[in-house]
Amino acid sequence: MENIKEAKNVYAALLEMLTDNNFHFEKDDENLSVKITMSGHDIGMDFKLEIDAERQLVVYTSLLPFKFKEDSIVAGAIAVCLINFSLADGSFDLDIRDGELSFKLTSSYMDSLLSKDALNYMFAMACMIVDRYNDRLVLVNEGLLNPFEVVEE
């Protein structure tokens, strides 16, 4: 019961942050989650922002709009590992069974309250990271970029 109350408070702060920033989003109050699409430099980015009441986590995920081909999976795994090693926060997840690729960034709010600033920082960071690497991961998938070069400027 206490977990749900706390989760709803964080969810309310999340909605307030998105509204304050004039984002257009679709909310699901029952599941304490929000869907939002952002335009990036190259590829549009779909995000799901949700509150995991059981684990007391804020979880931001972005499912990338393409899957890695079977014969590109090893290259994809190498690229994802190198990108993740360069990140201070968040990580890309590649499902090697079907090539599905997503980005995830989480923060615990256990017995605390994440401020709108913290929620905003998380979202800005997630958008920046996905925008920076989504097109490069497309190129790795197509065999047009050496995975070892994926984090080079």
Add this chain to the structure above:
Amino acid sequence: MPTEQNATGARKVFDAFCEYLDEHAWKYNKDAQQLTISLNAKGDDLVIPVRISFDENLHIILLLSPMPFDVPEDMRKPMAVAVTAANLCIVDGSFDYNVENGNILYRITSSYRDGAFSKESLEYLLMCACVTTDKYNDKFKDIVDRKVSTDEMQKIIFNKED
């Protein structure tokens, strides 16, 4: 650039973390200038080193647990697939793997922006680091020691066998 206010926030969280560790009789080393903490936890199989730091620009607590072994050169590419499989099964944090030099470490972060943290949050981060590293370090070591192939390890990871 870190500002004086940022540094104060980081120090507050650093002090709170040290207080938590003292309350729970953890043995640790700290650097009060660099605001870093290091400790070793005892795992089922391997020692679990944990390095805690505070990013003053991003306002995040960062816990890193490096594996006490490196991946040999001839196994580095297939290990990328095993690490990627493990990450899919983790709810919070991730294994970071430098394919170029064979280092693997577990990373978990949390925002402390605006001082929104509790000792329960700090405990959660430390437990995540220890439990997750403990669950997977022997699996990665078994691959490095060639006791199991990366393909076999993927089956173990996705079948959630321990």
